[in-house]
Amino acid sequence: MNKIPLIILTGPTAVGKTDLSIKLAKSLDAEIISADSMQIYKYMDIGSAKVTEEEMDGVVHYMIDEVTPDVPFSVSEFQSRSEKYIDEIHAKGKNIIVTGGTGLYLNSLIYDMDFAKSNANSEIREKLEAELKENGIDYMHEKLKSLDEEAANRIHKNNTKRVIRAIEVCLSGQKMSDFSKDLNYNEKYKPIIIILNRDREVLYDRINRRVDIMLENGLLDEVKSLLKMGYKKDMISMQGIGYKELIKYLDGEYTYEEAVEIIKRDSRRYAKRQITWFKRYQDAKWFDLDKYQDVEKLKEDIVNHVENSLKIV
Numbered sequence: 001m002n003k004i005p006l007i008i009l010t011g012p013t014a015v016g017k018t019d020l021s022i023k024l025a026k027s028l029d030a031e032i033i034s035a036d037s038m039q040i041y042k043y044m045d046i047g048s049a050k051v052t053e054e055e056m057d058g059v060v061h062y063m064i065d066e067v068t069p070d071v072p073f074s075v076s077e078f079q080s081r082s083e084k085y086i087d088e089i090h091a092k093g094k095n096i097i098v099t100g101g102t103g104l105y106l107n108s109l110i111y112d113m114d115f116a117k118s119n120a121n122s123e124i125r126e127k128l129e130a131e132l133k134e135n136g137i138d139y140m141h142e143k144l145k146s147l148d149e150e151a152a153n154r155i156h157k158n159n160t161k162r163v164i165r166a167i168e169v170c171l172s173g174q175k176m177s178d179f180s181k182d183l184n185y186n187e188k189y190k191p192i193i194i195i196l197n198r199d200r201e202v203l204y205d206r207i208n209r210r211v212d213i214m215l216e217n218g219l220l221d222e223v224k225s226l227l228k229m230g231y232k233k234d235m236i237s238m239q240g241i242g243y244k245e246l247i248k249y250l251d252g253e254y255t256y257e258e259a260v261e262i263i264k265r266d267s268r269r270y271a272k273r274q275i276t277w278f279k280r281y282q283d284a285k286w287f288d289l290d291k292y293q294d295v296e297k298l299k300e301d302i303v304n305h306v307e308n309s310l311k312i313v
Contacts, residue, residue, distance in 0.1 A: 003190040004090050007306055009099040010035070010106060010278060011196030012271035014206045016289060018051050020196070021099040022059050023299050028097070028306060031060040031089045033082055035100030035109075038240045040066045040073055043226060046219045047242035049210065062089075069226060069237035072161055079108035086189075103277040104154075110191045110281075111183035124171050128164045143167060158234040192309040193284035194302060197275065202290060207267045211242070215260065220246055241266050 007030065009021050025032055034040070038048035042065045045052075051061060062085040067073055082098070086109075089096050098109060107113060132140050137157050144163055145152035147170040155162045185191070198206070223246045231238060233247045242263050249259035278284065285305055292298040 004086060004188060005095065005190045005192060005310055006086070006109060007095060007097045008106060008110065008191050008193045009097055009196070010101055010194070012203060012274040012278075013101055013267060014049075014210045014271070015196045015198055015203060016206075017099050017101070017196060018049070018055065020295070020299065020302075021097055022051075022055065022057055023295070024302060024306075025059040025095075025097055026057070027299060027303050028095045030095035030097045031092075032062065033085055033089075033096065033098045034061060034063040035078075035082075035098050035102050035105040036063075037073070037078075037102040037105060038237070039064050039100070040078070041069045041237045042067065043229070044069060044222070044237060044240070044243070046214050046217050046222045047240060049214070069231045070235055072159055072236050074162070075104045075108050075113075078105045079113065082109060083188075101274050103274065107183070109189060110186060110193070112186050113183065124168050125164060128167055128171075132160060132164065137163065140164070140167065144170070147171075156236060156239050158239065159236050191283075192306055193281050194305070195278050195281065195284045195286045196289055197286060198289050203271060204268050207271060208264050211260065211264050211267060214242065220249075223247060223250070241270060 007024070007028070009017060009024065011017055021032055024030065034051075036048065038044060039050045040063055041048070044050070050064065063078070063082060066081065082105075086096055098106065100106070128140070131143075137160055140160070140163050141152060141155075141157035144155070144167050148166060151166045151170075155166055157163065197203075219242060223243055226238065226243075227233070227247070227250070233244070233251075238244060238247065245254065245259040245263045245266070248254045249256055254262065287298065287302065289298065
């Protein structure tokens with residue numbers, strides 16, 4: 001079977017993926033699949049740094065504005081929808097760029113992650129749902145933590161469906177975190193993994209400035225609008241960085257200045273975790289953006305790397 005090449009362009013938040021991905025798509029005759037867990041939500045544009053129609057510059061994008069903010073969106077759902085889009089793009093004879101910084105989304109395409117392998121156990125789930133009603137979500141989240149700490153750190157406690165599902169998998173003899181390590185490559189695809197990075201202080205300055213720009217562009221009004229539309233603060237989408245802090249400001253838990261500083265701090269921490277995650281990709285090619293004064297030279301080097309990799313697919 002001929003493997004479909006996937007050009008994976010990733011890196012920490014605010015590193016500069018969006019602009020470069022569009023330039024690369026034009027040079028490589030590619031269409032783009034977003035691997036960003038916030039950009040899948042409609043109406044959440046500013047806080048997710050969602051690519052605009054103008055920025056797309058005619059390049060077709062997928063996995064953006066897929067669902068409304070009240071829909072819990074799983075990694076398996078990302079995987080199934082993206083695989084359909086990959087087939088559609090490949091059928092057109094175009095290259096495929098997958099860009100974004102959500103590690104589990106990327107893993108679901110790079111590796112053989114068959115979510116159906118963790119078969120549902122309705123008897124266990126019914127007992128767990130009864131346990132949830134009796135003891136509450138804090139208790140259940142702590143239970144998950146005792147069984148699979150990595151999954152508990154990744155799944156927000158308000159996502160009761162995923163908490164219950166993760167405990168169910170554990171009690172069936174597996175761990176949700178088993179789906180993100182010690183994995184074999186997906187036999188359907190040939191990943192060409194490109195990781196963008198910058199000096200840590202430069203990256204942190206870019207993150208801080210990006211938060212300022214989001215606020216200048218109306219992030220607070222976006223949050224108010226979402227709440228007015230009926231989207232609740234305990235929804236998974238509303239737990240995104242930038243949204244949950246401003247909701248706490250509106251609720252009187254933070255001052256505005258505190259909310260802004262926490263958004264910046266948590267964004268920097270997220271970037272640090274992303275870099276740690278990407279270091280797991282052993283076959284990746286890293287590009288230090290600080291070494292490039294000219295974005296055209298950067299694009300040229302990446303295109304050459306991709307074209308050389310495509311020759312040996």
